[in-house]
Amino acid sequence: MAEATPIPARKCPICGKPAEHRFRPFCSRRCADVDLNRWFSGTYSMPAVEEEPDFDAVDPDEPKGRNAGH
Numbered sequence: 001m002a003e004a005t006p007i008p009a010r011k012c013p014i015c016g017k018p019a020e021h022r023f024r025p026f027c028s029r030r031c032a033d034v035d036l037n038r039w040f041s042g043t044y045s046m047p048a049v050e051e052e053p054d055f056d057a058v059d060p061d062e063p064k065g066r067n068a069g070h
Contacts, residue, residue, distance in 0.1 A: 010024075010025060012025070012026050012027035012028075012031050013025060013031075013035070014026060014027075014031035014035055015027060015031055
């Protein structure tokens with residue numbers, strides 16, 4: 001059987017120290033809290049592009065509403 005290769009230690013994304021299993025992927029509660037605060041404050045964000053609705057694509061002959069035509 002082949003020997004298992006050790007998994008390289010990951011670094012904390014906040015400070016770069018080795019990550020602790022208890023706080024994974026961070027090294028400490030402090031770094032985990034720093035990351036959480038960055039999400040809450042809007043430092044991290046997911047870019048989004050809002051598209052205008054295409055009203056021309058709606059079939060005008062299709063009944064509207066939940067139970068239309070029933």
